[in-house]
Amino acid sequence: MDKPVNNRAWLLVLPVLLLVAFSAILPLMTVVNYSVQDTFGGNQFFWAGLDWFEEVIHSDRIRAALGRQILFSAIILAIEIPLGIFVALNMPKKGIWASFCLVLMALPLLIPWNVVGTIWQVFGRVDIGLLGFTLRKLGISYNYVNDAIDAWITVVVMDVWHWTSLVALLCYAGLQSIPDAYYQAARIDQASRWKVFRYIELPKMQGVLLIAVLLRFMDSFMIYTEPFVVTGGGPGNATTFLSIDLVKMAVGQFDLGPAAAFSLIYFLVILLISFVFYTVMTREKEDS
Amino acid sequence: MAAVAESKGRGAALVMVLYLLFLMLPIYWLLNMSLKTNAEILGTFSLWPKNPTLANYRTILTDPSWYMGYVNSLIYVVMNTVISITVALPAAYAFSRYRFMGDKHLFFWLLTNRMAPAAVFALPFFQLYSSIGLFDTHIAVALAHCLFNVPLAVWILEGFMSGVPREIDETAYIDGYSFPRFFVKIFMPLIASGIGVAAFFCFMFSWVELLLSRTLTSVNAKPIAATMTRTVSASGLDWGVLAAAGMLTIIPGALVIWFVRNYIAKGFALGRV
Numbered sequence: 001m002d003k004p005v006n007n008r009a010w011l012l013v014l015p016v017l018l019l020v021a022f023s024a025i026l027p028l029m030t031v032v033n034y035s036v037q038d039t040f041g042g043n044q045f046f047w048a049g050l051d052w053f054e055e056v057i058h059s060d061r062i063r064a065a066l067g068r069q070i071l072f073s074a075i076i077l078a079i080e081i082p083l084g085i086f087v088a089l090n091m092p093k094k095g096i097w098a099s100f101c102l103v104l105m106a107l108p109l110l111i112p113w114n115v116v117g118t119i120w121q122v123f124g125r126v127d128i129g130l131l132g133f134t135l136r137k138l139g140i141s142y143n144y145v146n147d148a149i150d151a152w153i154t155v156v157v158m159d160v161w162h163w164t165s166l167v168a169l170l171c172y173a174g175l176q177s178i179p180d181a182y183y184q185a186a187r188i189d190q191a192s193r194w195k196v197f198r199y200i201e202l203p204k205m206q207g208v209l210l211i212a213v214l215l216r217f218m219d220s221f222m223i224y225t226e227p228f229v230v231t232g233g234g235p236g237n238a239t240t241f242l243s244i245d246l247v248k249m250a251v252g253q254f255d256l257g258p259a260a261a262f263s264l265i266y267f268l269v270i271l272l273i274s275f276v277f278y279t280v281m282t283r284e285k286e287d288s
Numbered sequence: 289m290a291a292v293a294e295s296k297g298r299g300a301a302l303v304m305v306l307y308l309l310f311l312m313l314p315i316y317w318l319l320n321m322s323l324k325t326n327a328e329i330l331g332t333f334s335l336w337p338k339n340p341t342l343a344n345y346r347t348i349l350t351d352p353s354w355y356m357g358y359v360n361s362l363i364y365v366v367m368n369t370v371i372s373i374t375v376a377l378p379a380a381y382a383f384s385r386y387r388f389m390g391d392k393h394l395f396f397w398l399l400t401n402r403m404a405p406a407a408v409f410a411l412p413f414f415q416l417y418s419s420i421g422l423f424d425t426h427i428a429v430a431l432a433h434c435l436f437n438v439p440l441a442v443w444i445l446e447g448f449m450s451g452v453p454r455e456i457d458e459t460a461y462i463d464g465y466s467f468p469r470f471f472v473k474i475f476m477p478l479i480a481s482g483i484g485v486a487a488f489f490c491f492m493f494s495w496v497e498l499l500l501s502r503t504l505t506s507v508n509a510k511p512i513a514a515t516m517t518r519t520v521s522a523s524g525l526d527w528g529v530l531a532a533a534g535m536l537t538i539i540p541g542a543l544v545i546w547f548v549r550n551y552i553a554k555g556f557a558l559g560r561v
Contacts, residue, residue: 019438027413108311170556173557222407251503266407267405
């Protein structure tokens with residue numbers, strides 16, 4: 001596809017450019033500014049060079065948060081991607097029942113994030129929550145407030161509840177694009193269910209799966225509201241992920257310098273992953 | 289096809305029933321709680337309300353400090369949606385139809401803003417909007433949410449626009465249409481469903497976001513989501529009202545979801561499915 005070159009198109013992009021520059025570049029410059037300076041109160045700032053960056057890179061606290069974050073994202077992907085594919089394969093293909101499934105599955109995606117947290121906070125409570133109460137009746141000790149493992153399980157199950165449908169919906173969209181002729185050919189060849197999946201469905205889902213993996217990775221990597229509402233980052237620091245730690249540092253303790261340096265490093269990681277994402281997205285387009 | 293349909297059959301139905309049950313149970317539990325009194329919630333454990341009451345909903349809908357939360361949220365969400373779509377339409381057209389200096393870099397840069405962690409921007413936003421006197425106003429939250437909604441709208445609209453053949457533009461120009469007239473009269477009706485989907489996603493992402501909207505407001509523009517968190521920490525025990533408030537935040541999404549059900553995947557994938 002050859003698009004005509006026309007630099008006047010810049011005029012059409014200008015409003016977006018100004019708006020996003022105002023809400024992205026300006027705040028980002030503030031962050032850069034803080035990351036290289038130190039203050040002893042008032043409005044007096046001193047040049048601090050790269051000290052904050054060194055401090056952040058060598059900080060045990062941030063390393064621990066990063067470790068938890070990577071573990072969390074890895075667990076999320078390991079559960080949600082296979083489960084999402086599995087659900088998509090079992091979804092009805094068309095008709096009112098398919099629409100019904102689509103609507104119910106999308107429902108958790110549209111709930112405000114703190115309400116998602118509230119729902120699971122209530123659901124898991126041992127005194128008034130269905131899940132916590134049932135587990136206690138079954139004789140399983142479960143308390144997400146005091147026990148780190150239980151808190152982790154709750155946060156992971158919550159995320160699976162919240163976002164698996166996204167993976168399933170994307171895969172479903174990929175499956176819908178497979179012509180019936182492929183299945184007919186497979187039937188003539190007497191291909192097994194596994195072979196149909198491995199050689200017809202999986203290759204056709206490859207594109208959407210990549211998008212699903214990247215989206216889930218990015219969003220789980222920045223997760224803040226849901227675990228914050230359920231566990232507040234605890235017990236101790238057990239569920240303090242990167243964003244929660246960052247907000248604690250910047251707003252709670254007002255350690256602007258380290259928080260800013262931390263932000264910039266965080267942002268660079270995101271930038272790197274965005275680049276992979278962009279390459280995938282635009283390559284898909286050229287293929288089709 | 290028949291073989292696949294057969295192999296689906298009962299097993300598939302069972303999987304779907306179990307999965308949907310897993311999705312609906314926690315929501316049902318919230319609904320269940322919202323229809324009980326606090327005494328019943330804490331006193332007896334029951335799977336459905338024994339004496340269903342709408343008292344919790346009445347509390348919210350008659351107390352301004354509660355229902356103004358919904359009004360505030362709706363105001364900034366609508367403002368954000370209008371701003372995002374208005375600026376995104378021409379930009380998406382430019383990206384879908386022309387090549388220009390730095391277009392690829394710009395498109396990528398927009399994406400990075402969609403991916404940016406809100407936590408990084410919370411404090412700078414607070415300082416920025418305080419210094420220009422917009423702290424605790426609806427427009428501040430609306431502008432802050434443009435950070436991720438404008439890129440989202442541009443990407444989704446670009447996806448839909450690229451599906452419209454360029455011959456239509458050219459024919460219109462030959463027929464003597466000016467660009468603005470062509471855009472409004474001919475092009476926008478063609479991508480009406482795309483505009484609807486983009487608007488829905490802007491609405492949704494602005495509605496579900498809490499970190500920025502909470503940081504940028506204190507009283508006058510406080511969103512319902514933040515009102516809820518305050519109640520949890522302050523009184524701590526008013527579970528019935530909390531549940532009712534939660535149920536009410538689910539309604540806007542539930543109402544419009546039917547219309548966009550076939551585009552949900554496309555919207556989440558930024559118009560690229």
